[in-house]
Amino acid sequence: MTAPPPGLRYDPPGPRGRRRVAAGTAVAVVLVLVVAGLALARLARQGQFAWSRWAPLLDPRDPSFRPLWHFLIGGLGSTLLAAGATIACSLVLGTLLATLRTVSARWYRWAVVGLIELLRGVPVVIAIFFASRVLPEIDPALDLPLIWYVVIGLVVYNSVVIAEIVGAGLAAVPRGQAEAALAVGLSRGQSLRLVLLPQAFWIMLPALIS
Amino acid sequence: MDAVLDNLDVYVSGLFTTLRLCLWSGAIALVAGTVMASFRVSPVPVLRGVGTAWVTTLRNTPLTVILFFIAFGLPEIGLRGSYSGFAIAGLSLYTSAFVCEALRSGVNAVSAGQVEAARSIGLTFSQALRHVILPQAFRSSIPPLVSVVIAMIKNSAVAGFFGVAGDLSANGQSLTSAQGYAALPVLTGVVIFFWFLTVPAGLLLAVVERRVAVIR
Numbered sequence: 243m244t245a246p247p248p249g250l251r252y253d254p255p256g257p258r259g260r261r262r263v264a265a266g267t268a269v270a271v272v273l274v275l276v277v278a279g280l281a282l283a284r285l286a287r288q289g290q291f292a293w294s295r296w297a298p299l300l301d302p303r304d305p306s307f308r309p310l311w312h313f314l315i316g317g318l319g320s321t322l323l324a325a326g327a328t329i330a331c332s333l334v335l336g337t338l339l340a341t342l343r344t345v346s347a348r349w350y351r352w353a354v355v356g357l358i359e360l361l362r363g364v365p366v367v368i369a370i371f372f373a374s375r376v377l378p379e380i381d382p383a384l385d386l387p388l389i390w391y392v393v394i395g396l397v398v399y400n401s402v403v404i405a406e407i408v409g410a411g412l413a414a415v416p417r418g419q420a421e422a423a424l425a426v427g428l429s430r431g432q433s434l435r436l437v438l439l440p441q442a443f444w445i446m447l448p449a450l451i452s
Numbered sequence: 453m454d455a456v457l458d459n460l461d462v463y464v465s466g467l468f469t470t471l472r473l474c475l476w477s478g479a480i481a482l483v484a485g486t487v488m489a490s491f492r493v494s495p496v497p498v499l500r501g502v503g504t505a506w507v508t509t510l511r512n513t514p515l516t517v518i519l520f521f522i523a524f525g526l527p528e529i530g531l532r533g534s535y536s537g538f539a540i541a542g543l544s545l546y547t548s549a550f551v552c553e554a555l556r557s558g559v560n561a562v563s564a565g566q567v568e569a570a571r572s573i574g575l576t577f578s579q580a581l582r583h584v585i586l587p588q589a590f591r592s593s594i595p596p597l598v599s600v601v602i603a604m605i606k607n608s609a610v611a612g613f614f615g616v617a618g619d620l621s622a623n624g625q626s627l628t629s630a631q632g633y634a635a636l637p638v639l640t641g642v643v644i645f646f647w648f649l650t651v652p653a654g655l656l657l658a659v660v661e662r663r664v665a666v667i668r
Contacts, residue, residue, distance in 0.1 A: 251567050252571070263498070363606070364606070367613065368646065372635075380636070
């Protein structure tokens with residue numbers, strides 16, 4: 243989304259406007275500096291800047307330095323693993339759901355739509371909490387590493403979000419494409435796979451990334 | 453099922469606590485987001501910078517981390533408050549960034565002729581913003597704004613894990629862990645009560661979209 247050139251919304255400020263802006267900026271900067279100074283002074287009084295507090299993060303000679311960074315980098319790894327697994331699974335599931343929604347016959351489409359709409363209304367924390375509490379309750383023998391509960395919860399949530407995006411992407415492909423695909427004798431499944439989804443993918447890329 | 457029916461009062465009070473949390477956060481986020489959106493389109497470079505920094509910081513920080521900072525960081529430097537106050541602060545800060553972006557895209561969608569007309573009859577930038585640009589921007593931002601609000605209602609579930617007593621997610625948590633009810637019915641109940649908040653918002657969106665859709 244590009245903003246219209248600023249000149250449309252206002253004239254470029256003249257000498258007087260520029261002076262006013264400069265004065266206002268100066269006042270605001272002074273105010274911000276004063277507030278920041280007060281906050282920093284307060285933090286310093288409470289010993290928040292004591293080197294002993296920061297050394298584990300910043301000083302390689304501190305005994306806690308290595309374990310702390312080890313821990314943080316391990317966390318980054320787990321986050322990447324959870325995110326990667328979630329993205330992969332929910333892309334597949336979301337595309338399946340969206341396809342199901344477009345090709346489904348009327349008598350069961352309401353079930354697909356209802357499922358998507360209901361899962362969309364579930365807070366993601368509750369989805370994760372649900373997975374971590376309910377799955378072991380259903381099968382006590384289930385002994386997944388904890389991170390997979392996070393992945394399951396996130397996949398449930400994100401696959402319906404992705405299904406919405408894919409649905410919108412499919413709807414944005416010009417109608418003629420689907421008609422042409424059917425006209426050359428592709429089945430509905432083939433036309434989706436070979437013609438519509440590849441084009442929809444490019445349309446929905448920005449939404450998917452965000 | 454009994455777990456839900458026996459504790460219906462717990463759920464209903466949780467619903468109202470969550471609703472109160474969301475009304476406050478939503479109102480504050482709407483105001484803060486509008487201010488930041490006007491900053492981002494203003495002729496003053498410093499204000500544009502402030503708006504951009506605000507959005508970039510808050511949008512790229514996980515809500516959980518923001519709540520961590522507010523709920524456990526502020527008391528450490530001597531600012532004390534109730535946990536629901538902290539939750540409202542965190543939730544509205546986070547949401548304001550999304551409100552700002554939704555509104556800014558609405559501002560960009562106001563047609564250039566409107567803005568030029570406002571300027572040519574001599575309105576200053578702030579007058580044009582208040583009387584011409586923002587009213588139209590709000591109309592065309594309603595769908596994204598409602599999505600932001602629905603997301604906020606669901607995000608408020610995080611607050612229950614940060615010591616806010618008595619909202620839906622905290623109540624669900626205490627029913628399963630402290631009081632030992634089976635998780636499946638209790639959490640299904642929590643989800644259904646969240647639907648009481650989010651599904652009407654979605655339906656409202658459908659109605660509003662039809663009624664105030666801007667005709668160009």
